[in-house]
Amino acid sequence: MSEKRPTIIITGASRGIGAATALMAADKGYGVCVNYRTGSSAAEQVVAQIIAAGGRAIAVGADVAKEKDVAGMFDQASDKLGPVGALVNNAGILETQSSFSEIGVERFRRILETNVIGAFICAREAVRRMSRSNGGIGGSIINVSSIAARTGAPHEYIDYAASKGALDSMTAGLARELAPEGIRVNLVRPGFIYTEMHSAGGEPGRVDRLVGSIPLRRGGTPDDVARAILWLISDKAAYAVGVSLDVTGGV
Numbered sequence: 001m002s003e004k005r006p007t008i009i010i011t012g013a014s015r016g017i018g019a020a021t022a023l024m025a026a027d028k029g030y031g032v033c034v035n036y037r038t039g040s041s042a043a044e045q046v047v048a049q050i051i052a053a054g055g056r057a058i059a060v061g062a063d064v065a066k067e068k069d070v071a072g073m074f075d076q077a078s079d080k081l082g083p084v085g086a087l088v089n090n091a092g093i094l095e096t097q098s099s100f101s102e103i104g105v106e107r108f109r110r111i112l113e114t115n116v117i118g119a120f121i122c123a124r125e126a127v128r129r130m131s132r133s134n135g136g137i138g139g140s141i142i143n144v145s146s147i148a149a150r151t152g153a154p155h156e157y158i159d160y161a162a163s164k165g166a167l168d169s170m171t172a173g174l175a176r177e178l179a180p181e182g183i184r185v186n187l188v189r190p191g192f193i194y195t196e197m198h199s200a201g202g203e204p205g206r207v208d209r210l211v212g213s214i215p216l217r218r219g220g221t222p223d224d225v226a227r228a229i230l231w232l233i234s235d236k237a238a239y240a241v242g243v244s245l246d247v248t249g250g251v
């Protein structure tokens with residue numbers, strides 16, 4: 001276990017990329033707020049693993065798209081773990097692969113609600129608490145976008161791709177507005193990563209199907225993405241502001 005670092009809030013950390021980031025962050029000495037929406041037992045398992053390894057963590061249920069939930073999550077994180085110095089906007093959803101003309105408006109709204117409004121609410125809460133002019137300790141925000149923001153995900157989920165494009169724009173603005181406040185904002189774009197998310201799209205084996213199109217000839221692991229996120233948060237990336245880091249194996 002490394003030196004003690006500030007509190008990090010990782011949304012959607014009950015599994016997949018968020019869980020991998022939580023475990024790695026705890027190992028580096030951060031106090032970790034493991035957020036989830038419905039998967040309380042999975043989140044508690046991540047916390048148990050961190051504590052067993054000598055780390056500090058709590059699990060907090062909160063829907064990122066609900067302002068009250070998010071404010072309560074930040075309160076719990078700072079009360080139990082100390083001042084918040086990092087946020088990873090990782091929670092994200094997609095729905096069944098579909099042609100564009102079959103995507104309903106209600107579905108599009110659900111996707112935007114979690115992926116865009118949720119990231120916006122969490123970032124705003126973090127900024128209010130972390131900004132130096134508000135007495136905060138400064139820090140880092142990472143938005144987890146997707147290679148879909150570049151490709152548009154035709155025939156699969158253009159709604160999801162558009163939501164990730166919004167994160168790209170939000171990162172560009174936040175990065176410039178918040179750097180003077182001591183908050184570095186950056187973005188990671190994962191490619192095809194082995195997680196349960198692809199089951200929600202109706203194709204659990206999607207990454208294996210696409211391996212041939214990846215120059216590195218392998219799908220990504222949650223740890224591949226977690227390493228990039230934690231590097232951008234760390235002092236090793238102290239001069240990186242508004243960076244979009246593709247973690248795609250070359251796609």
Ligand SMILES: NC(=O)c1ccc[n+]([C@@H]2O[C@H](COP(=O)([O-])OP(=O)(O)OC[C@H]3O[C@@H](n4cnc5c(N)ncnc54)[C@H](OP(=O)(O)O)[C@@H]3O)[C@@H](O)[C@H]2O)c1
Binds near residue numbers: 012037064114145198
């Ligand atoms: N896997 C990939 O290939 C890939 C590629 C590019 C980008 N990404 C992005 O990487 C991020 C993580 O993806 P993943 O593959 O690890 O997904 P995942 O395995 O499906 O996990 C998603 C996480 O988000 C949480 N979540 C969903 N809606 C939420 C909400 N409204 N409030 C709070 N938590 C919520 C889930 O918690 P509950 O289960 O408790 O709801 C879960 O912990 C997402 O933003 C995704 O878009 C993934």
